[in-house]
Amino acid sequence: MGLAVEGSAPLPQHVAVIMDGNGRWAYRRHLPRVAGHRRGAEVVREMVQSCAELGIPHLTLFAFSTENWRRPSLEVRLLMSLFRLLLRREIRKLHANGVRLRVIGERSRLEVDIRRLIDEAEALTQDNTTLTLTLAVNYGGRWDVAQAARRVAAAVQAGQIRVEDIDEETLAPYLALADIPEPDLLIRTGGEERISNFLIWQLAYTELYFTDTLWPDFNRPALERALHSFAQRQRRFGRTGDQVAEDACSANE
Numbered sequence: 001m002g003l004a005v006e007g008s009a010p011l012p013q014h015v016a017v018i019m020d021g022n023g024r025w026a027y028r029r030h031l032p033r034v035a036g037h038r039r040g041a042e043v044v045r046e047m048v049q050s051c052a053e054l055g056i057p058h059l060t061l062f063a064f065s066t067e068n069w070r071r072p073s074l075e076v077r078l079l080m081s082l083f084r085l086l087l088r089r090e091i092r093k094l095h096a097n098g099v100r101l102r103v104i105g106e107r108s109r110l111e112v113d114i115r116r117l118i119d120e121a122e123a124l125t126q127d128n129t130t131l132t133l134t135l136a137v138n139y140g141g142r143w144d145v146a147q148a149a150r151r152v153a154a155a156v157q158a159g160q161i162r163v164e165d166i167d168e169e170t171l172a173p174y175l176a177l178a179d180i181p182e183p184d185l186l187i188r189t190g191g192e193e194r195i196s197n198f199l200i201w202q203l204a205y206t207e208l209y210f211t212d213t214l215w216p217d218f219n220r221p222a223l224e225r226a227l228h229s230f231a232q233r234q235r236r237f238g239r240t241g242d243q244v245a246e247d248a249c250s251a252n253e
């Protein structure tokens with residue numbers, strides 16, 4: 001039994017992950033970078049299974065950023081192939097395990113067949129409730145805020161919203177992931193300690209966990225260490241520590 005699942009330690013309802021370190025994992029083994037991505041894709045499978053088993057209902061993975069197009073074209077093609085494989089070959093298994101798959105990001109730059117596979121996978125799994133797996137593909141946090149602003153502006157133009165009524169709550173429903181709880185825990189593997197244009201709006205109150213472990217090595221014990229760290233933290237959401245402690249006492253009465 002892992003540390004984080006002992007007793008009544010609070011589990012995050014939504015875990016977001018920046019999966020970094022595939023290239024370095026391969027380099028250390030004198031393998032091509034693509035070998036690291038292949039192993040990384042296997043770890044994605046294991047992670048989905050672990051979250052489902054532990055009862056974490058939402059998992060969001062940063063699979064391809066708006067900046068990743070700058071990588072060598074062979075590597076971009078390989079990453080897209082891995083994504084294709086997941087959508088084509090593994091979607092039935094995910095469906096059978098109650099996984100609802102969704103993709104966030106700018107789709108127009110993705111190849112037509114991938115867009116079609118995404119539509120099919122989302123339609124097939126839309127009613128599943130065990131785990132929502134969201135893949136961020138050609139996603140950037142700034143893109144997300146910009147697309148939300150564009151849609152709010154269109155609603156203003158259509159006379160549905162008044163400019164003076166626009167506030168955080170007006171904008172929020174137009175952002176990616178609006179219909180699920182904001183991430184409680186962000187895990188970034190690979191040693192860097194930054195957000196790298198991931199969910200910049202949605203991570204405002206998220207607990208951040210950085211680890212040197214490279215993504216291909218991020219196994220079940222590594223996940224449990226992250227969950228244990230999360231369970232130790234006191235989330236105040238702007239309140240004082242005393243207020244949080246009082247609330248916890250009254251909730252336990």
Ligand code: FPP
Nearest residue numbers: 019020021022023024037040041063082083
């Ligand atoms: C970062 O490692 C990882 C990525 C850019 C892509 C993540 C992709 C996968 C885990 C595999 C495919 C996933 C799916 C969902 C099909 P890096 O290459 O930047 O590593 P480095 O920093 O060591 O070079």
